[in-house]
Amino acid sequence: VEEIKKELIAKMPTKVARKRAKSILPGTEMGEPIPEIQSNVRTIPGIITQRGCTYAGCKGVVLGPSRDIVNLTHGPIGCGFYSWLTRRNQTEAGPDGENFIPYSFSTDMTEHDIVFGGEKKLRAAIKEAYDTFHPKAISIFSTCPVGLIGDDIHAVARTMQEELGITIFANSCEGYKGVSQSAGHHIANNQIMKHVIGTDDDTKIEGKFKVNMLGEYNIGGDAFEIERILEKCGFTLVATFSGNSTVQDFRVAHNADLNTVMCHRSLNYVAEMMETKFGIPWIKVNFIGAEASAKSLRRMAAYFEDQELIDRVEAVIAEELVAVNKVVEEIKPRTAGKTAMLFVGGSRAHHYQELFKELDMKILGAGYEFAHRDDYEGRHVLPNIKVDADSRNIEELEILPDPERYKPRKTEAEMARLNEKGVDFKGYEGMIEGMGKNAMVIDDINHYETEKLLEIYKPDIFCAGIKEKFIVQKMGIPLKQLHNYDMGGPYAGFNGAINWYRDIDRMVNTKVWALIKAPWQSTGPELEATYVA
Ligand code: CFM
Ligand code: HCA
Known part of the structure; x- marks a missing residue:
């Protein structure tokens, strides 16, 4: 692992290499001391990270999957558009038929609003959403420009809540607010705690457990x-x-x-x-x-x-x-001994190691995009x-x-x-322990390091997201998206495990990746030439 780490950072400028070195280390055996890994720090400018922004973590991740809250993006249309259904979170409409997940609500901020302020437009959008859908709650999310021009989204939420008589709360989750989507999780946690959790004491919940x-x-x-x-x-x-x-x-x-x-x-x-x-x-x-x-x-x-x-x-x-x-x-006889790498998010790169182990596959390396130590x-x-x-x-x-x-x-x-008795309250042992000293652990892996790793390890399958997918596949290695599961899933629970075994079997045993060659890799005469000085 130390040798490969040297190779990964060898071409980087000294300062960059020194910083990246702190985010790359080997896994440990069970019970061994775990070294400190640098994480949840800024990505070095100029490096192609796979991370997302704070708005993505707040709106897209934590609050987006709730079906009857109108999640309203205050910002330019791109932010709402790119967080529209891409995460494949599913829901079933309840008895009231309400399901806003298929919609993308946005104030569609333009230059005019940047110059003159966007609060008026935000108020109008809330009113329009209310008149059209009569939702039980509206949640507002600010994007980068909102923070820059200083719209007071919380004041708007307060006055509109008074006017309309439904729950309205706002999240100051400008994209740049933190170093990744992780900051957005925290902001969403705070706001649902403040404005929603425990606000109904009248409804009785039956059930023993x-x-x-x-x-x-x-x-x-x-x-x-x-x-x-x-x-x-x-x-x-x-x-x-x-x-x-x-x-x-x-x-x-x-x-x-x-x-x-x-x-x-x-x-x-x-x-x-x-x-x-x-x-x-x-x-x-x-x-x-x-x-x-x-x-x-x-x-x-x-x-x-x-x-x-x-x-x-x-x-x-x-x-x-x-x-x-x-x-x-x-x-298992078809997957045993095959190798995998997983670089994703802040929990799945750990959780999915379980499913690979059940297929007797070997984890060569794993890492989170934005997790903390x-x-x-x-x-x-x-x-x-x-x-x-x-x-x-x-x-x-x-x-x-x-x-x-x-x-x-x-x-x-x-x-x-x-x-x-093993009910480990507040306990989480983290990813590194038990991964074994031959595995690489890398935080906030970047595009360059990903390509290098693929060249060196040539894993049988690589797990990541849409930004990596086609680059990895062009290198002849199947990529399983662990964010949206491609078109698959569920993978959780017992039925999910079965789905996973079958999908991974197909992916690591197909011959198609070995058969494709880019035109410049084949020896076709049209593309072959020798440079003569
Ligand atoms: Fe948690 Fe997630 Fe993840 Fe995450 Fe995400 Fe996601 Fe993920 Mo994409 S909340 S940390 S911010 S398990 S959206 S459902 S797949 S990166 S590993
Ligand atoms: C996000 C959402 C994402 C992105 C997935 C990907 C998701 O980070 O904003 O890069 O393929 O799961 O949809 O993590």
Whole structure:
């Protein structure tokens, strides 16, 4: 790994190489000390990163998947257009038929608004959306120019909320506000905490084992499969943040007795704030991978300490694994020993390693685009993370126990006892541990490094996003999009695992990539020439 790392940075200017070196390191064996990785810092200007912007993280990622909030982009039309349905988060319209996901709401800011201010246009857009759809809530998202000209979107939200009598809140998530989409997650977490979560105390939520699912966005129908499994086990899912969700789900989410966290990076803030404010503990779960799903269900059942639930969960796991094992045994002989690399987002580059391992495939390297050190090294490093000016730029809400509604779900002693039984509260071990010292870990990988890695490792499959897809495939290597799953999915849960095994089998065993040659790689006479001085 050290040799390859040298090769990766060899052609970079000294200062750039020195900085990139801190974001590239080998994985570790289980139990070994984990070295510090540089992450959540600015991308070096001029480098082609795969990251997105703060607006993308706030509007596109966290709030976008909620179906009955009108998510209104205040900005030039491109921002709304490029965040329109590209993430493949699915939903089903509820009994009221409301589903705004297919729409793209934008104020369509132009030069005129930049010069004279855009608040008037924003007010008009809110009014128009209200008159047309009568939504329960409207959420406003600012884009880069809004921050530059200083439109007060929060004041507009307040006055329009008074005028229209529905929930209206705003997110100052200008694209440049943070170093990546990660800042946008934090901003969205803050605003849903302030304006939506726990705003309905009148609706009673029935159910013995009430849970929320945090950081699950129903890409390719993942949340549908998780909902199916939870229901079969006997859990009551109060709210998912935010796949297949409604604003009403968020309002009553404080009724849950356990918060489960799928994507730690994007929703850990709400998990922490809900624990402080309402006394709801949280655990990390992972429904990517059949084994991981089973483990997560067992932990959730253990938390409730109810024998009937524990037995039912075991029965569901046993039943579901029959089909899973049948497919895995059929496919494994064809995938065993094949190699994969995953560079994506802030959680999937870790979660999807489980599914590859179930196929007996080897991970040569992995990395996140925008995760923080805790997602790599584990949450125990949190107290040691330096807070730089870029992170300080994002508001840190001061949350206190709610005077009326704070109700610790477990006593300290119960929590400690459960902890010993493997219910690891607030625990996330991160990606690096157990990846093995022969694997590369790279944060915010850039285009140049990606090409280099492909030349050196020639993996059987590369997992990333749309920006990488066709470049990688032109190099003769199949690319699986781990953001939108290409046209596939769900990949979560047990049925999802089966879908994954079949898709990956097809991708790593097809001969098509070895058959294609670019015209200049073939020896056709028309393109062959020798330079003669
Ligand atoms: Fe969490 Fe996500 Fe991801 Fe993410 Fe994203 Fe995404 Fe992703 Mo694309 S919330 S960190 S900001 S799991 S949109 S659903 S696929 S980069 S790995
Ligand atoms: C985002 C969204 C994205 C982009 C995917 C990609 C997604 O970061 O704004 O680069 O292919 O999942 O849609 O992560």
